[in-house]
Amino acid sequence: MVAISVNMSRQLRGAVIGYGFIASHGHAPTYLRGNGVKIVAVADLCEDQRRRAQRDIPGVRVYPDHQSLLQAEVGRDLGKLDFLDIATPPCDHARVAHAAFDHGLHVICEKPLATTVEEGRAMLDHAQSARRVLYPGHNYKHAPVVKSVRQVIESGVIGPVHLVTLQTFRNTHAKGVASWRPDWRRDRDLSGGGIAMDHGSHTFYLAFEWMRSYPSAVTAYSSTRSGFDTEDEFGCTLTFPTGMATAHLSWTSGMRKVLYTLHGARGAIRVDDEDIEVSVLEKGPGVAAAGSPGVWRIERGVARSDWMDASHAGWFGSLFEEFRGAIDRREYVGKDAREALLCMQVITRAYASARESSRQLSLGEALLPDSRLFPQALAGDKLEHFA
Numbered sequence: 226m227v228a229i230s231v232n233m234s235r236q237l238r239g240a241v242i243g244y245g246f247i248a249s250h251g252h253a254p255t256y257l258r259g260n261g262v263k264i265v266a267v268a269d270l271c272e273d274q275r276r277r278a279q280r281d282i283p284g285v286r287v288y289p290d291h292q293s294l295l296q297a298e299v300g301r302d303l304g305k306l307d308f309l310d311i312a313t314p315p316c317d318h319a320r321v322a323h324a325a326f327d328h329g330l331h332v333i334c335e336k337p338l339a340t341t342v343e344e345g346r347a348m349l350d351h352a353q354s355a356r357r358v359l360y361p362g363h364n365y366k367h368a369p370v371v372k373s374v375r376q377v378i379e380s381g382v383i384g385p386v387h388l389v390t391l392q393t394f395r396n397t398h399a400k401g402v403a404s405w406r407p408d409w410r411r412d413r414d415l416s417g418g419g420i421a422m423d424h425g426s427h428t429f430y431l432a433f434e435w436m437r438s439y440p441s442a443v444t445a446y447s448s449t450r451s452g453f454d455t456e457d458e459f460g461c462t463l464t465f466p467t468g469m470a471t472a473h474l475s476w477t478s479g480m481r482k483v484l485y486t487l488h489g490a491r492g493a494i495r496v497d498d499e500d501i502e503v504s505v506l507e508k509g510p511g512v513a514a515a516g517s518p519g520v521w522r523i524e525r526g527v528a529r530s531d532w533m534d535a536s537h538a539g540w541f542g543s544l545f546e547e548f549r550g551a552i553d554r555r556e557y558v559g560k561d562a563r564e565a566l567l568c569m570q571v572i573t574r575a576y577a578s579a580r581e582s583s584r585q586l587s588l589g590e591a592l593l594p595d596s597r598l599f600p601q602a603l604a605g606d607k608l609e610h611f612a
């Protein structure tokens with residue numbers, strides 16, 4: 226008998242809160258393709274953005290804030306709406322998520338999860354008690370080049386990774402839509418921090434995946450070359466039970482680029498935006514550099530990932546399917562949500578290290594209150610690969 230796989234998921238109805246750059250350029254293209262999801266309402270503080278939503282999304286109802294949207298769209302008629310997509314600046318993520326859970330809705334929330342660890346933890350707790358999914362916008366996991374890296378690691382060809390370097394270069398902070406506050410990323414009250422708060426989540430959840438464990442300590446530095454109150458230069462080293470990761474994030478670079486390297490016992494992977502190079506030292510005749518017996522086999526490829534398009538619109542569909550899967554499985558606070566909170570913990574601990582002249586700070590202590598959520602991280606050097 227032929228097994229037929231049928232997607233039993235019904236159409237999800239969602240509302241977007243904050244119809245700025247990422248919602249209109251990064252999320253809307255997936256929603257507009259249909260495919261089992263429909264955006265029925267949008268809330269934005271700015272009239273210009275509400276108008277834009279009406280132009281982009283046929284028949285969408287618009288509201289000036291999430292409260293009026295929830296009142297009108299959910300009210301007592303549960304079942305009219307399934308989820309909120311939170312794409313406001315980070316200062317409002319927690320408040321909107323709590324309102325969504327209070328109204329029985331699932332949440333897909335842009336990074337960073339919140340601006341403080343306490344806010345983030347309360348979001349996870351509320352999702353669990355409300356029995357609704359909280360899913361973070363960790364879209365770099367869905368970049369084609371990152372999927373290629375995953376395949377190479379899983380093939381075992383370079384061996385288990387023990388060293389990772391992650392560099393994100395930007396020539397400026399990303400600007401928000403002109404109709405609101407384009408420089409909100411440089412205002413700590415709205416963003417919670419500078420480039421570490423803005424890009425740290427992407428950097429750290431990739432490091433967790435590639436190192437197959439969670440970090441136990443961090444040392445960090447940061448600086449600001451502008452008059453803003455958030456950092457535009459940030460670096461850190463994370464100690465993992467499985468090795469070490471270093472990161473450098475900059476809004477003052479002379480280029481726009483990500484450069485990642487991953488090192489295993491038998492080889493390495495280098496990512497330069499969408500270019501990927503795999504080097505493997507193969508046993509055999511010949512002498513490679515530094516006297517190692519063997520020869521280097523180097524393969525190069527391209528996994529088109531459109532890094533120059535800051536909306537990363539091509540990655541959101543894959544992320545949204547994971548969110549849908551979590552809803553179907555009733556996985557309210559899954560690994561990605563827990564890692565979103567862990568990213569917050571690493572970022573805030575890194576800020577503390579930077580304030581203390583780069584003193585190495587234990588993350589074990591920071592993670593302790595979450596032993597419930599991070600049993601692996603507390604298992605010290607016995608960390609196993611996570612699923």
Ligand SMILES: NC(=O)c1ccc[n+]([C@@H]2O[C@H](COP(=O)([O-])OP(=O)(O)OC[C@H]3O[C@@H](n4cnc5c(N)ncnc54)[C@H](O)[C@@H]3O)[C@@H](O)[C@H]2O)c1
Pocket residue numbers: 242243244245246247248268269270271274289290291312313314315317335336337362363364399400401402404405406407409423535536537
């Ligand atoms: N995952 C990614 O690759 C990625 C890329 C860019 C932005 N983001 C994230 O998306 C979020 C939004 O960033 P952006 O670049 O789109 O910003 P933006 O300034 O372009 O858009 C924010 C929008 O939210 C509206 N807004 C602000 N507060 C609101 C509130 N309380 N209720 C309703 N509307 C509100 C503003 O009017 C504006 O239209 C941030 O969390 C950011 O970190 C993620």
